[in-house]
Amino acid sequence: MAKLAINGAEKTIPAGLHKAWPPINQDDKDAVMRVLDRGILWGPMEKEVLGLQKEFAEYIGAKHALVVNSGTAALHAAVVAAGIGPGDEVITPAYSFWATSQAIMAHNGIPVFVDIDPDSMNMDPSKIEEKITDRTKALLPVHVHGLCADMDPIMKIASKYNLKVIEDAAQAAGAKYKGKNAGVLGDIAGFSLNGSKNLPAGEGGIVTTNDDKLMDRARKMAMFGEKAIPKGHIRLYDAEIMGFNYRNNEMGDALCRSMLKRYDQLQAGRAELCEYLNAELIKIKGVRPPQVPDGYVHAWHLYKLRVYPEQLGITDIHVKRFRWAIHKALQQEGCDLFEWHNMPVPSQKVFLNKDAYGKGCPWECHLADPKWKDYQYDPFNYPACVDMFDRSFCINPIYPPNDLKLMGLYVEAFNKVFDNLDEVIEFSKDIDFPTMPGENREI
Numbered sequence: 001m002a003k004l005a006i007n008g009a010e011k012t013i014p015a016g017l018h019k020a021w022p023p024i025n026q027d028d029k030d031a032v033m034r035v036l037d038r039g040i041l042w043g044p045m046e047k048e049v050l051g052l053q054k055e056f057a058e059y060i061g062a063k064h065a066l067v068v069n070s071g072t073a074a075l076h077a078a079v080v081a082a083g084i085g086p087g088d089e090v091i092t093p094a095y096s097f098w099a100t101s102q103a104i105m106a107h108n109g110i111p112v113f114v115d116i117d118p119d120s121m122n123m124d125p126s127k128i129e130e131k132i133t134d135r136t137k138a139l140l141p142v143h144v145h146g147l148c149a150d151m152d153p154i155m156k157i158a159s160k161y162n163l164k165v166i167e168d169a170a171q172a173a174g175a176k177y178k179g180k181n182a183g184v185l186g187d188i189a190g191f192s193l194n195g196s197k198n199l200p201a202g203e204g205g206i207v208t209t210n211d212d213k214l215m216d217r218a219r220k221m222a223m224f225g226e227k228a229i230p231k232g233h234i235r236l237y238d239a240e241i242m243g244f245n246y247r248n249n250e251m252g253d254a255l256c257r258s259m260l261k262r263y264d265q266l267q268a269g270r271a272e273l274c275e276y277l278n279a280e281l282i283k284i285k286g287v288r289p290p291q292v293p294d295g296y297v298h299a300w301h302l303y304k305l306r307v308y309p310e311q312l313g314i315t316d317i318h319v320k321r322f323r324w325a326i327h328k329a330l331q332q333e334g335c336d337l338f339e340w341h342n343m344p345v346p347s348q349k350v351f352l353n354k355d356a357y358g359k360g361c362p363w364e365c366h367l368a369d370p371k372w373k374d375y376q377y378d379p380f381n382y383p384a385c386v387d388m389f390d391r392s393f394c395i396n397p398i399y400p401p402n403d404l405k406l407m408g409l410y411v412e413a414f415n416k417v418f419d420n421l422d423e424v425i426e427f428s429k430d431i432d433f434p435t436m437p438g439e440n441r442e443i
């Protein structure tokens with residue numbers, strides 16, 4: 001008789017048990033209503049934006065915080081503040097959301113991709129130096145999933161070659177590296193406040209830095225290129241650099257301030273669920289949960305695990321096919337899972353076709369190294385990244401008010417699926433799954 005839901009058996013996790021993110025309470029509602037009652041909905045010097053900037057800067061121990069309207073805007077402002085421009089090269093990991101590269105390319109810079117460290121899934125510091133050229137201006141590590149990149153070697157390389165370090169901390173509010181918070185580990189950082197993030201404002205972002213000059217330039221970027229004018233002073237409408245309207249709105253900022261008040265509690269809830277999953281899933285042969293190295297505090301934005309059929313003696317089925325069969329079998333058991341990307345950033349069409357904003361830019365800009373004109377991106381230049389994609393998927397509901405009881409059902413579903421691999425392997429023969437561009441492997 002079938003044991004697994006893929007073959008008609010009862011699901012492990014009944015419908016209706018999952019709770020959505022974010023958990024909005026009465027304080028959050030009151031905070032947003034106070035803005036609507038006040039009637040001031042926007043402005044770079046208004047109560048909520050100034051409050052959020054002060055409170056977030058205090059929270060992570062930064063001298064400055066600038067609230068903007070997305071994580072992408074925060075990174076773009078940070079890139080420009082760091083002085084990146086046409087033809088400049090910025091070294092960044094091949095595994096991220098593509099907004100990281102977008103922020104570089106938006107000022108006609110060129111992202112130069114580095115493979116990931118197979119353990120942390122973050123940029124591999126040992127692969128950075130080989131990519132440095134006389135055009136390299138900055139390193140842009142990503143604290144992926146909420147785990148800080150290994151910043152000591154990254155900062156050492158930056159100081160050796162006189163490079164700026166921009167942290168993509170979009171997923172990492174509350175993450176720590178050797179006692180210091182994400183957001184103050186490099187020269188400047190960008191956070192995301194998108195609704196999916198641990199600290200949400202609906203949409204939004206924050207630039208943080210300890211450097212007055214960098215913040216001054218980031219502020220101009222967020223204000224059409226104009227100098228920030230204190231409240232009550234006359235605005236000159238005199239743009240000094242290319243800038244944008246990257247201001248956020250007061251309602252989102254008020255919501256975010258309200259959630260920041262209980263952020264430690266929300267983060268503790270995530271840590272409890274993820275640590276429980278780690279302790280239980282490690283017991284299942286063939287499953288590798290995410291690791292937290294000593295000296296790190298994980299912000300647990302995403303929980304990405306990997307599967308190793310080789311450890312189970314399964315070598316006649318491609319790891320990617322095996323992983324998709326496991327993934328789909330768990331979904332049928334009622335698990336809420338997702339991939340968070342299917343390919344390295346440089347395999348996305350924008351890179352393969354080298355068509356960003358037309359006319360060959362940034363690769364054919366006259367200020368770029370001529371080598372970029374004929375450069376061909378190839379996903380298989382990043383083998384650790386490809387291996388990670390082959391083996392991995394994310395468990396979604398790792399946030400409160402989901403609880404240990406629900407996580408217990410996830411562990412039960414994993415055990416059930418891994419105890420009945422004969423059914424999974426049969427199922428795997430016939431399943432569809434996405435392939436990467438340029439993939440001509442036998443899968």
Ligand SMILES: Cc1ncc(COP(=O)(O)O)c(C=O)c1O
Pocket residue numbers: 070071072073075096097099100142168170171191192193194204205
């Ligand atoms: C690593 C990373 N960088 C940048 C961003 C961009 O943030 P936003 O969506 O707020 O523009 C995200 C958002 O998902 C992200 O995960």
